[in-house]
Amino acid sequence: xxxxxxxxxxxxxxxxxxxxxxxxxxxxxxxxxxxxxxxxxxxxxxxxxxxxxxxxxxxxxxxxxxxxxxxxxxxxxxxxxxxxxxxxxxxxxxxxxx
Amino acid sequence: xxxxxxxxxxxxxxxxxxxxxxxxxxxxxxxxxxxxxxxxxxxxxxxxxxxxxxxxxxxxxxxxxxxxxxxxxxxxxxxxxxxxxxxxxxxxxxxxxxxxxxxxxxxxxxxxxxxxxxxxxxxxxxxxxxxxxxxxxxxxxxxxxxxxxxxxxxxxxxxxxxxxxxxxxxxxxxxxxxxxxxxxxxxxxxxxxxxxxxxxxxxxxxxxxxxxxxxx
Numbered sequence: 536x537x538x539x540x541x542x543x544x545x546x547x548x549x550x551x552x553x554x555x556x557x558x559x560x561x562x563x564x565x566x567x568x569x570x571x572x573x574x575x576x577x578x579x580x581x582x583x584x585x586x587x588x589x590x591x592x593x594x595x596x597x598x599x600x601x602x603x604x605x606x607x608x609x610x611x612x613x614x615x616x617x618x619x620x621x622x623x624x625x626x627x628x629x630x631x632x633x
Numbered sequence: 634x635x636x637x638x639x640x641x642x643x644x645x646x647x648x649x650x651x652x653x654x655x656x657x658x659x660x661x662x663x664x665x666x667x668x669x670x671x672x673x674x675x676x677x678x679x680x681x682x683x684x685x686x687x688x689x690x691x692x693x694x695x696x697x698x699x700x701x702x703x704x705x706x707x708x709x710x711x712x713x714x715x716x717x718x719x720x721x722x723x724x725x726x727x728x729x730x731x732x733x734x735x736x737x738x739x740x741x742x743x744x745x746x747x748x749x750x751x752x753x754x755x756x757x758x759x760x761x762x763x764x765x766x767x768x769x770x771x772x773x774x775x776x777x778x779x780x781x782x783x784x785x786x787x788x789x790x791x792x793x794x795x796x797x798x799x800x801x802x803x804x805x806x807x808x809x810x811x812x813x814x815x816x817x818x819x820x821x822x823x824x825x826x827x828x829x830x831x832x833x834x835x836x837x838x839x840x841x842x843x844x845x846x847x848x849x
Contacts, residue, residue: 541719541722541723542715542719544716544719547712547715547716547719548712551708551709551711551712551715554708554711555705555708558701558704558705558708558838559701561838561839561843562697562701562843565839565843565846565847566846566847567847568847568848569847574843574847575844578839578840578843579836579839579840581839582835582836582838582839582840585832585835586832586835586836589711589828589831589832589835590828590832592715593711593712593714593715593824593828593831594824594825594828594829599656600653602653602657603653603656603657603660606656606657606660606661606664607660607663609660609661609664610660610663610664610665610666610667610668611667613664613667613668613671614667614668614671614674617668617671617672617675618671618674618675618678621675621678621679622675622678622679622682625679625682626682
């Protein structure tokens with residue numbers, strides 16, 4: 536009756552296992568000095584990967600309609616504008632007094 | 634009871650359109666939540682850039698063991714929530730309730746660990762504005778880090794408390810046998826909310842706890 540997918544327990548368990556593994560990975564990598572800003576970039580990259588797993592499978596985005604994708608993506612798009620636009624300003628100005 | 638709820642409201646063509654509208658509405662709400670937390674994340678990023686050294690130093694005062702355990706606890710709770718939603722989609726009353734209960738317990742464990750951490754911070758004089766003391770050269774920017782720490786984790790914890798309230802409401806509805814294969818949207822939408830709160834923590838954990846570990 537409803538156009539929804541009931542996902543298998545096995546799929547949920549796989550995503551769950553991956554999320555736990557990525558948590559251990561991010562904690563482990565944090566103790567290794569990667570130099571420069573690479574630690575921060577690695578941490579954020581792993582966090583984005585984990586968030587994608589949650590959105591796509593736990594939140595069923597992968598199986599939602601195209602219209603729902605637009606609603607789901609909108610917030611993240613505006614977040615990119617908020618952070619990107621602000622950082623771009625801070626990084627390119629000389630002598631911001633903090 | 635559940636048959637009555639399965640009938641779509643008159644403004645919709647059919648039940649699948651009604652279902653999609655509910656999901657889209659929930660995602661609109663979650664978009665406002667993304668922006669709500671986004672402002673704080675942006676502020677955090679700017680100050681992290683300005684005071685990288687102090688932020689790394691202050692970050693090392695957070696308890697990484699408790700932080701990692703709490704991340705795992707929250708991921709477990711998302712897993713049980715996903716299984717509760719699955720049970721609701723299949724119309725299985727008892728599994729819905731069991732998984733809701735497990736999710737609530739894990740949520741409470743998370744808050745308990747968070748409370749323990751807050752207690753330690755008060756004990757270690759790391760709460761800005763309350764007898765804060767830190768290595769003098771870094772004290773001011775470190776206080777900014779801890780302000781972000783308490784604001785972000787505090788608002789996140791508030792979302793958890795609201796989430797547990799919503800789970801209690803679902804529990805009562807499930808107890809009264811209100812959900813079925815045809816009608817389970819409330820379980821699905823609270824599930825979206827719970828997973829979203831999990832995602833916020835997935836970012837908070839590395840940004841707050843893991844900043845300066847590689848510097849020893």
